[in-house]
Amino acid sequence: MSYAIIGFGKIGQALAKAFARNGIEVSVATTRNPESFAADAAAIGPTIIPKTLADAVKADIVFLAVRFESHLDVAKALPNWQGKTIIDVTNAYGVPPEELGGQPSSRFIAQAFTGARLVKGFNHLGAGVLDQDPAVQGGRRVVFLASDDDAAAAEMGVLAESLGFSPIELGGLGEGGLLVQARGNSWGRLIFKDVVKFD
Numbered sequence: 001m002s003y004a005i006i007g008f009g010k011i012g013q014a015l016a017k018a019f020a021r022n023g024i025e026v027s028v029a030t031t032r033n034p035e036s037f038a039a040d041a042a043a044i045g046p047t048i049i050p051k052t053l054a055d056a057v058k059a060d061i062v063f064l065a066v067r068f069e070s071h072l073d074v075a076k077a078l079p080n081w082q083g084k085t086i087i088d089v090t091n092a093y094g095v096p097p098e099e100l101g102g103q104p105s106s107r108f109i110a111q112a113f114t115g116a117r118l119v120k121g122f123n124h125l126g127a128g129v130l131d132q133d134p135a136v137q138g139g140r141r142v143v144f145l146a147s148d149d150d151a152a153a154a155e156m157g158v159l160a161e162s163l164g165f166s167p168i169e170l171g172g173l174g175e176g177g178l179l180v181q182a183r184g185n186s187w188g189r190l191i192f193k194d195v196v197k198f199d
Helices: 010-021 039-042 068-075 103-113 150-162 178-179
Strands: 003-006 027-028 048-050 060-063 085-088 116-120 138-147 168-169
Touching: 003 010, 003 039, 010 027, 010 039, 039 048, 039 085, 068 103, 085 103, 085 150, 103 116, 138 150, 138 178, 150 168
Parallel strands: 003 027, 003 060, 027 048, 060 085, 085 116, 138 168
Antiparallel strands: 116 138
């Protein structure tokens, strides 16, 4: 299984650190030339590989860690996303619901990534929290996952565990997914909730 993070701002770098902590290789890309962020990637660790967008989207699992408005630019990188899983880390705060056709933002994004399975996840934590080791006082920091594809959500749960997090599946994008999505100028009830699970 190969992984990529598209977007290398604070959230993208926080995700990259989670991969680095666990020695898992991940490609990182932006719309810029990879040389422009190679030093930042190297500072995180040797398993963080800067690539062009065209090369990074060849990965099986792609974390979409760009601004909501930029998702279409990423979607254009491939004519078809069949066989890939997109983890939607975006937040559509401030985007009027009517611009999304009244749909949850993740379902709107899914339409741009033709053929992909989409899981909403890792977006409810601020970059400063996501940046930290998820092992907290004998527990593990929770990441909420929502998808209309149960198998994809379960697979991303396994990945979240391998990154040190405790996954909690919320159900479909139009149900539990609404708890972790911005809607217009309001936030879902679980956004920014820093929850730790103890076994």
